[in-house]
Amino acid sequence: MNDFDPAALDCLAALADEQGFERAAQRLSITQSAVSQRLRALETQVGQPLVVRSRPLRLTEAGKVLLRFARQLQALRTDVARELGERVAPQSRLAIAVNADSLATWVLPALDALVQQGLREGYGLELVVDDQDFTHDSLRQGAVLGCMSTVAEALQGCSVQPLGVMRYVAVASPAFLAAHLPDGLHAGNFADTPFLVFNRKDDTQTQWVSQAFGVRAPRLRERFVPSSEAYVQAVLMGWGIGVAPEIQVRPWVAAGRLMNVRPDVSVDVTLFWHQWQLQGRGALLDQIGQALAQGAQRALA
Known part of the structure; x- marks a missing residue:
């Protein structure tokens, strides 16, 4: 080799x-x-x-x-x-896979110090975005050196550490609820109610409905909005019910712009950080893992 x-x-x-x-x-x-x-x-x-x-x-x-x-x-x-104090090759970049909701909420602040350091030292950080249930495949195939995933078991040659729980809640605008659900969302009308979905890999909405109404594999009226930021904006505009990270919609709920449809129901997604084990003092990949762990500790349950 x-x-x-x-x-x-x-x-x-x-x-x-x-x-x-x-x-x-x-x-x-x-x-x-x-x-x-x-x-x-x-x-x-x-x-x-x-x-x-x-x-x-x-x-x-x-x-x-x-x-x-x-x-x-x-x-x-x-x-x-980096250890020798030399300039890193211009094309050097380290790729990691993260899920879109984490990227939209807490990942950028967690990695900011390392990215600013990279601007000085010459290395780059590439963020590959995928659903948290699929990022592990990118790690296995060699596309990335680290990933944020819902998978708890480490690949051979990799390490894994828990990051925390990202809680998803169902929210809608007061105007949407008044116009379309005056009696509230219940088992008799959820199938006719528009739910916003990130993409075809996203099953958070069906998980939430299954928990809320005890229905296996519910069929929903789906409206796709493949952007975390635009997803919340679509909920604010009254496009339907969204199941979004609680930390992302918290300010809108506090301001009265969104309402929690069922405060007693949530979908908890446990996230883990996986990375290939590389030898070396102060390895950049280790620093990324540490930064993400600290950022998750501040932001997640």
């Missing part, structure tokens, strides 16, 4: 990120021919294809294995450069 050419591994990582040879070459400031040559050399060394040359480009299972190694090697190089 130590015989793999670091430059070829960097090409593989760039191809995975940019999903094409032209953009990968631009990112690495080399020619497309050089990217192809380095990839072919790596594939010859491994003895099997590493990418599927489609549009967009995809990694094979062997490619995903080497991608994990490439990510870890890049992170270690960044840590060594």
Whole structure:
């Protein structure tokens, strides 16, 4: 494994990120021919294809294995450069996966000090957004080095620590409730009531309805709004009932702009931080995990 050419591994990582040879070459400031040559050399060394040359480009299972190694090697190089007081390579960036609701509420303040430090030292932090039930797949496939997930069990070679509980509550505007639910939301009318949904991976609304009315696999009138900030804005505008993080809608509830539909019902999502275990003093990935843990402690239950 130590015989793999670091430059070829960097090409593989760039191809995975940019999903094409032209953009990968631009990112690495080399020619497309050089990217192809380095990839072919790596594939010859491994003895099997590493990418599927489609549009967009995809990694094979062997490619995903080497991608994990490439990510870890890049992170270690960044840590060594920082420890030696050297300028980090311009293309150096560490990717982590977070869920959209955490990003919209507490993640940015938690990571701010590290990002400001990165501006001075030259490294970058890439935030990959996905549903908290799916971020673990990105970690397994090597797309990221750390992730925020609902999965409690660590992958082999990874560590895991609990972050806290993000509580989701059902809210609606007073005008919407007065116009559409004058008798309140109940088992007889929830199926005809519009519920806002983040995207097709989001099942928080069905979980909430199942708890509220004891219905298995309820079918809802869904209206999709794939942005955490726009989601809350749509609830404020009276598009329907939203099931959103309590910490995000708390100011609107306090101001009377939103009402908690059923204060006795909530969906509690326990979040965990996973990361690959890298050796090194003061590893940047460890610092990210510590910053997220401290930020979650301040913000979450």
